[in-house]
Amino acid sequence: MKTTYIKLSLATVLILGVYSCKKGEASVSDYEVATSADSAAVSKEISSVATMKVKDKQFIKTAEVNMEVKDVYDATISIEKSVQDLGGFVTNSNLRSNVVSEDSYNTSDKEAMLVKKYQTENSMQVRVPTEKLGDLLTFINNKKLFLNSRVINAEDVTAGIKYAEMEGKRIKKTGENISELKTTKDKVKMNDDNMSEENQQQLANLDVTDNLKYSTVDIFIKEPKLRVAEIAITNTTNSDNKYKFAFFYSAKNAFVEGFYLIQRIVVGLIMIWPLLLISGFGFYFYRKIQSKKKVNQTFKEQNPAS
Structure with a gap:
């Protein structure tokens, strides 16, 4: 079969x-x-x-x-x-x-x-x-x-x-x-x-x-x-040049972006206030020490015999 x-x-x-x-x-x-x-x-x-x-x-x-x-x-x-x-x-x-x-x-x-x-x-x-x-x-x-x-x-x-x-x-x-x-x-x-x-x-x-x-x-x-x-068809080259740069629109956006930048800087400073406070105290004591040294130096110069 x-x-x-x-x-x-x-x-x-x-x-x-x-x-x-x-x-x-x-x-x-x-x-x-x-x-x-x-x-x-x-x-x-x-x-x-x-x-x-x-x-x-x-x-x-x-x-x-x-x-x-x-x-x-x-x-x-x-x-x-x-x-x-x-x-x-x-x-x-x-x-x-x-x-x-x-x-x-x-x-x-x-x-x-x-x-x-x-x-x-x-x-x-x-x-x-x-x-x-x-x-x-x-x-x-x-x-x-x-x-x-x-x-x-x-x-x-x-x-x-x-x-x-x-x-x-x-x-x-x-x-x-x-x-x-x-x-x-x-x-x-x-x-x-x-x-x-x-x-x-x-x-x-x-x-x-x-x-x-x-x-x-x-x-x-x-x-x-x-x-x-x-x-x-449309002249795409001329259309691109027409809208390539808009001065007034760009100037307005630059002004607004600048204002936002200032806001961000202020907010950033507020966020680091502890560092600013510590820096302020350090600067204060540093100036105080420097001022004291200067006074002592002046006194010595005026009284050389003492």
Whole structure:
């Protein structure tokens, strides 16, 4: 039974990895530059690849487009609307402006101009019904100024689907065999493992079915040149200078702070009155002693014989 479990695991891994399977894969990858080719011919080429059908074959189709457009925002809105009209949906749209430089210039005492140089770009991922993939790629192609690259893949998953069907039957049969066994701890574990394998296969089948129905298209668009944005702002330098120093306000505060300083000094002296009293007594006795010494010295000078 352990060998059966290992085989089931391997089967599930193979099913989950069906998208990376290269056997029987039909893919077209072309990197284009600006040419004088007729746009109708380009559209026909896109359609022939994206709408490719082969009898008794099933393909998961994906595409990647990298191009430059006149206006990224307008192109984004148009592409998103086109996707919705075709019955698809947008899974991700990351539109951003990359600022190259930013400088401000004073135009008057109160006004200034902020000048930004930037380049806008957008990374998108959309999904459309597979039968509408060619229509979407044709629409996107008409929006380009310069095509950097385009990749269209049609991955043959026919064998993987057949294999998944056989694995489903095998897992079902294994479940029936397990149910006939005597109830033990090993039976419970085997039944749990089998159900887990069945759930994983069903999830893989749902994933394959979804990717067969809807094609994923990754789109990267950007503008070929920098744009310049001029934004009116306040002259902050002049405002800073205006309020940097207020003389009368500072003088008034200095006078008040000086008055508070005097108060603090007086309060401080009151707090140390014992020290002042002791110092006063000491100074008094010191002067008294000095005065007595001076009197004695004078007396000796006047009566040298005594």
